[in-house]
Amino acid sequence: MKNTNRKIVLASRPSGQPTTDNFRLEDSDIPSPQRGEILLRTIYLSLDPYMRGRMNDAESYAEPVKLDDVMVGGTVAQVEQSQHDDFAVGDWVLSYSGWQDYAISNGEGLINLGKNPTQPSYALGVMGMPGFTAYMGLMDIGQPKKGDTLVVAATTGAVGSIVGQIGKLMGCKVIGIAGGSEKCQYAIDNLGFDHCIDHKAPDFAEQLAATAENGIDIYFENVGGKVFDAVLPLLNTGARIPVCGLISQYNATSLPDGPDRMSSLVATLLIKRIKMQGFIIFDDYGHRYNEFSQAMQEWLSQGKIQYKEHVIEGLDKAPEAFIGLLNGENFGKLIIHTNQAN
């Protein structure tokens, strides 16, 4: 056991793209658990796009991180000390300890992963929030049918990669969108997508239109911006648009110039009878976690879902890794390996 708890706090609020100056690495004492508490030691920290929203002091679906507070985040941790009857030293848990080595918990909201989970970090990805988001957004809002054309952006990311693979299992024609030919090739070769288009190509919108030759039935929205602009005219009557993120917009500091297309979007929803629905996974679908978990376990065990992690060593690397995530530099689910397991 180390003597200090390293933690990364929000030093200042970004305007636009975050920089490493917005974060500060601090050392503090390791706290001691009281009766009914446990001390957790972070092994893996998940980095996810939603964290950008928490850095703003603006109304959103969750409280912003306060200045000088530890950055929030999902973690896989081991119980280091226990004064709690339900947790023993050495247990692995899925927790929400944030960007730090150690945290105290009273057990509330923790999921006990047992003594020897086979892939503990999966709880932050394919078996956790991103996988659950992919599953419910596609299955419940997207309502995939055999033969539908499904378009998903951020194709090699934690959510997009799962959305597309589930879409294939449901019999959809799956068109991925990713940044760069390497990611596109991976989506086709490893994830089994039918097509993948590089959004950095100058004729990206034309390529998408040519590839989605029968229009688009489901667009899984996680990026926004120019991808949405290219998708919009291709949507079919009765299309469904689950909205789980808008990563291309998170650093925006002002609205784009006009004309104002808001009414035009609503008119498209009307004329084409489209459903567009935002969702926050645990708020909307927490009660259906078991359904997801069983389906995903089975697909993984049968080799029907491939899952790639992008693991970076060291808590101190979290700020620059997170900034890279917002720029699409990760390749697979971004995870920080903070400490060696016991």
Next chain:
Amino acid sequence: MKNTNRKIVLASRPSGQPTTDNFRLEDSDIPSPQRGEILLRTIYLSLDPYMRGRMNDAESYAEPVKLDDVMVGGTVAQVEQSQHDDFAVGDWVLSYSGWQDYAISNGEGLINLGKNPTQPSYALGVMGMPGFTAYMGLMDIGQPKKGDTLVVAATTGAVGSIVGQIGKLMGCKVIGIAGGSEKCQYAIDNLGFDHCIDHKAPDFAEQLAATAENGIDIYFENVGGKVFDAVLPLLNTGARIPVCGLISQYNATSLPDGPDRMSSLVATLLIKRIKMQGFIIFDDYGHRYNEFSQAMQEWLSQGKIQYKEHVIEGLDKAPEAFIGLLNGENFGKLIIHTNQAN
């Protein structure tokens, strides 16, 4: 029986607001039914906002009316001559004869209303497309719950008046929006709305915010424009927005000036987990007509739903009545009484 069939055709396509010059009244011969056909004589013609879209030569959910063709429209007609086994002379039918006195039909798509319907014109309103639109949009997409705040515009119109009254039956707090104090008073006194706000008031948005003190759970969208702008910041987490029309936008010839709020709308849908869904009633819900019909019949017979018609005499008045409809000049469901019943 007259000797000529009066018909109103599309003379030219409007740019922006239609004028009477876009229509032309023509006389033609009355057609004769062949074997398997009937001759229909129009008694009531329904005028509805969707017809504005049919006047454009643009992609929409239905074919545009061709130049020099009869304007389309739902009608209640009587069978004048019959060569069809399922229809007898004198039968009333719900048909789609358009803006004319006589039409031939092979029976396809007609609904036989029998010899002596009590309120035949209701088939164009509360028991027809507008009532069905109100019912399914609110019940299926809006999912009203007791205590929800429901906002509906065009409050005294064919759809809005029904939406609000069903909302009351479901236990919602109903806030109407209408043009002018007379319509607002009617909504409160006769339709039983809790509140009604005049959208012509200079402080309309402030009044709406003050009245929807607990935010808005359901916004039934049929107008767009400044009403939607005022509603948007008041939407609650988990709000539902059925979109059945955008009457304020139908005459628009270009997009409004910027900034471009499209991405901002999508971000709101995400952050507040909102469902926004366009629908075209018979395409999406045709299979649930009986459910609607039974519920509405019962409410009407129990006096739980009030229904007001705005009846204008004479087919030749249809163009100016339709232009007035787009400007909100009607007060109740707009119907043209084209001919006396036999």
